[in-house]
Amino acid sequence: MARAGVTRLAVTSPPNVTWLTGFDGSTACAVVEPDRVVLVTDRRYAEAATALAADGAMSLVLVEQTYDETLASLIAAGAAPAGIEAGHLTVQRQRWLAAVLAAGGRGHGALVPTMDVIEAGRLVKDAWEIERLREAGRRISAVAIGALADLAPGQREQDVAQALEAGLRRAGFTRPAFDTIVASGPRAALPHGRASDRTMAAGDLVVLDFGGVYGGYCVDLTRTVVLGAPTAEAARVHGAVAEAQQAAIAALAPGVAVSEVDQAARAVLARHGLADRFVHGTGHGLGLEVHEAPRVGPARPAPHAPLPGTVVLPDVLAAGMVVTIEPGAYIPGWGGVRIEDDLLVTATGAEWLTRVPVMLSVH
Amino acid sequence: MARAGVTRLAVTSPPNVTWLTGFDGSTACAVVEPDRVVLVTDRRYAEAATALAADGAMSLVLVEQTYDETLASLIAAGAAPAGIEAGHLTVQRQRWLAAVLAAGGRGHGALVPTMDVIEAGRLVKDAWEIERLREAGRRISAVAIGALADLAPGQREQDVAQALEAGLRRAGFTRPAFDTIVASGPRAALPHGRASDRTMAAGDLVVLDFGGVYGGYCVDLTRTVVLGAPTAEAARVHGAVAEAQQAAIAALAPGVAVSEVDQAARAVLARHGLADRFVHGTGHGLGLEVHEAPRVGPARPAPHAPLPGTVVLPDVLAAGMVVTIEPGAYIPGWGGVRIEDDLLVTATGAEWLTRVPVMLSVH
Numbered sequence: 001m002a003r004a005g006v007t008r009l010a011v012t013s014p015p016n017v018t019w020l021t022g023f024d025g026s027t028a029c030a031v032v033e034p035d036r037v038v039l040v041t042d043r044r045y046a047e048a049a050t051a052l053a054a055d056g057a058m059s060l061v062l063v064e065q066t067y068d069e070t071l072a073s074l075i076a077a078g079a080a081p082a083g084i085e086a087g088h089l090t091v092q093r094q095r096w097l098a099a100v101l102a103a104g105g106r107g108h109g110a111l112v113p114t115m116d117v118i119e120a121g122r123l124v125k126d127a128w129e130i131e132r133l134r135e136a137g138r139r140i141s142a143v144a145i146g147a148l149a150d151l152a153p154g155q156r157e158q159d160v161a162q163a164l165e166a167g168l169r170r171a172g173f174t175r176p177a178f179d180t181i182v183a184s185g186p187r188a189a190l191p192h193g194r195a196s197d198r199t200m201a202a203g204d205l206v207v208l209d210f211g212g213v214y215g216g217y218c219v220d221l222t223r224t225v226v227l228g229a230p231t232a233e234a235a236r237v238h239g240a241v242a243e244a245q246q247a248a249i250a251a252l253a254p255g256v257a258v259s260e261v262d263q264a265a266r267a268v269l270a271r272h273g274l275a276d277r278f279v280h281g282t283g284h285g286l287g288l289e290v291h292e293a294p295r296v297g298p299a300r301p302a303p304h305a306p307l308p309g310t311v312v313l314p315d316v317l318a319a320g321m322v323v324t325i326e327p328g329a330y331i332p333g334w335g336g337v338r339i340e341d342d343l344l345v346t347a348t349g350a351e352w353l354t355r356v357p358v359m360l361s362v363h
Numbered sequence: 364m365a366r367a368g369v370t371r372l373a374v375t376s377p378p379n380v381t382w383l384t385g386f387d388g389s390t391a392c393a394v395v396e397p398d399r400v401v402l403v404t405d406r407r408y409a410e411a412a413t414a415l416a417a418d419g420a421m422s423l424v425l426v427e428q429t430y431d432e433t434l435a436s437l438i439a440a441g442a443a444p445a446g447i448e449a450g451h452l453t454v455q456r457q458r459w460l461a462a463v464l465a466a467g468g469r470g471h472g473a474l475v476p477t478m479d480v481i482e483a484g485r486l487v488k489d490a491w492e493i494e495r496l497r498e499a500g501r502r503i504s505a506v507a508i509g510a511l512a513d514l515a516p517g518q519r520e521q522d523v524a525q526a527l528e529a530g531l532r533r534a535g536f537t538r539p540a541f542d543t544i545v546a547s548g549p550r551a552a553l554p555h556g557r558a559s560d561r562t563m564a565a566g567d568l569v570v571l572d573f574g575g576v577y578g579g580y581c582v583d584l585t586r587t588v589v590l591g592a593p594t595a596e597a598a599r600v601h602g603a604v605a606e607a608q609q610a611a612i613a614a615l616a617p618g619v620a621v622s623e624v625d626q627a628a629r630a631v632l633a634r635h636g637l638a639d640r641f642v643h644g645t646g647h648g649l650g651l652e653v654h655e656a657p658r659v660g661p662a663r664p665a666p667h668a669p670l671p672g673t674v675v676l677p678d679v680l681a682a683g684m685v686v687t688i689e690p691g692a693y694i695p696g697w698g699g700v701r702i703e704d705d706l707l708v709t710a711t712g713a714e715w716l717t718r719v720p721v722m723l724s725v726h
Binding site: 025026043044047065069084086087088089090091092094095096099100103113115158161162165166169174175179190191192194279280300303304307332 | 389407457458459521
């Protein structure tokens with residue numbers, strides 16, 4: 001907060017509220033004051049929130065009318081300007097809060113846009129979070145191994161997705177972390193091919209990309225396999241992507257720039273003539289969100305200096321960060337390959353959170 | 364757009380983009396110009412977007428760097444100020460766009476906050492949308508009837524949720540519209556009781572509340588039943604909620620205020636001594652989103668006049684609106700009842716989109 005220039009902060013991002021307070025209901029916000037954290041939720045969650053606040057480390061306010069009326073009251077109750085999360089508050093809510101504060105005599109400057117204050121804290125996971133992510137990684141690996149064993153020609157993509165999601169539930173996941181991707185045959189060329197009613201055939205490449213939320217934390221895994229005997233081209237592309245993934249994982253270590261990790265994968269694919277076929281970044285952070293910092297991708301020149309109130313997130317890795325490494329190659333009309341694992345950056349390199357054999361084919 | 368005072372509009376709400384363009388990929392935005400609509404998406408969706416733009420009614424721009432850089436270029440390319448969707452753009456994206464436009468010589472006023480411009484168009488469904496919602500309603504009704512028939516003591520809430528979600532997929536739904544609610548016994552008192560690992564017992568009240576997305580459109584259905592013989596109290600509360608739902612549905616007609624529909628349900632529950640047990644609104648609009656306008660709830664005094672650029676949505680019903688009617692009563696420690704159907708407002712009243720018997724008990 002000091003780096004963003006504020007002494008108070010209105011937190012409106014649900015995962016940021018969860019990280020600060022432990023509250024994981026669907027609706028809440030929080031205000032960080034110099035001497036306390038205030039959790040704001042509504043009557044539906046009174047019981048759960050009261051239990052969380054019982055040890056006195058946190059204050060609790062239940063919404064009477066609307067969330068934003070309560071938030072405006074809390075902001076108005078303090079003298080110092082309040083930071084807002086510019087990335088997690090709409091222009092409309094900001095305008096609305098400003099109008100209510102102005103009606104109460106608080107002028108321009110009562111609200112200060114900030115960026116990435118809480119996200120900076122979430123970047124490096126603590127021991128408790130790492131243990132959850134390890135357990136989630138073990139569990140999703142078991143689901144993947146089972147799903148790969150059950151895969152066969154004649155099944156529809158949708159049925160495979162349903163079986164994967166049922167497997168996640170049985171394994172203790174609260175829900176899928178995103179729409180499950182099952183993309184077979186030519187559809188494997190779609191980096192985001194949600195499961196369709198296509199029936200898979202012998203010889204198809206099949207991309208399975210699925211994620212789960214376990215105890216609030218997200219993991220994400222992809223395997224691509226051929227159903228039956230692979231063609232030489234499938235073996236070549238699959239091998240190149242697997243090698244690119246290994247190179248990126250080998251590059252993981254504290255102090256390494258995320259763009260270097262991305263470049264490690266990209267260089268391998270370029271060597272195999274597949275540079276233009278890798279159309280997305282190499283990976284992303286995992287935690288309370290399935291896509292969070294750090295982004296593992298090419299360095300991007302910013303079009304202007306960071307805006308005031310921004311906490312600039314580091315572009316180098318640190319021990320305790322958790323990322324996916326998921327290079328891919330996509331050839332329209334033919335198919336594609338993506339291989340993804342989840343890794344914890346450690347003091348000396350990286351620890352695999354997911355452990356699933358990388359197989360070229362199943363039958 | 365004229366009502367909001369703009370001739371150009373940057374559309375950043377995904378369902379608003381879908382409604383305008385037919386594009387339903389996960390990432391896109393659009394710019395409405397006086398003479399054309401421009402769809403902005405990225406290379407992942409090039410094929411699908413090109414097909415949509417093939418008839419020439421829409422222009423297509425593929426993102427080279429980032430969405431907001433592309434959006435800034437499109438806004439800068441026109442002379443008139445551009446409306447932004449204040450409810451669907453973060454403060455950060457607005458600040459970022461304004462900084463880029465300022466660097467290009469476009470000062471204060473290049474971006475004009477607007478509210479509910481596209482939502483005003485989405486309120487009344489056209490014939491094509493109504494046919495989809497009818498089909499979705501038929502299909503979710505069949506899923507509900509099957510799920511109620513299969514319900515039995517000894518099952519875990521999670522297993523019931525999984526079966527419901529599998530049923531949705533088999534019935535052609537793309538995905539659940541929200542986390543499926545299965546709340547049994549005392550948990551039925553939680554209006555948003557996501558399925559837990561609780562095992563249901565004979566005599567339990569069980570609330571099933573689930574929704575599905577079919578061809579992009581959302582439907583949402585709730586039934587509450589007793590597993591076996593109901594107590595007198597369960598029969599009384601169930602009867603009161605069913606009567607409240609009937610009263611609200613009977614009130615649906617063009618020209619009627621949504622607050623009157625809400626009041627119709629509330630009056631019945633008050634007559635049964637359950638006024639304080641009904642802790643949420645009576646319903647909400649359905650369409651590309653599972654919660655959209657109109658909100659069917661009590662009239663709320665606004666703390667200030669609408670902000671500039673706001674299209675004020677009507678608070679009366681019109682033919683072609685689609686809403687849920689879902690009163691409930693929740694008694695902490697004991698349980699609760701909610702009954703929900705989806706209705707199309709017609710020229711003379713309302714048409715049921717969901718048709719599932721309202722049963723007090725199953726066994």
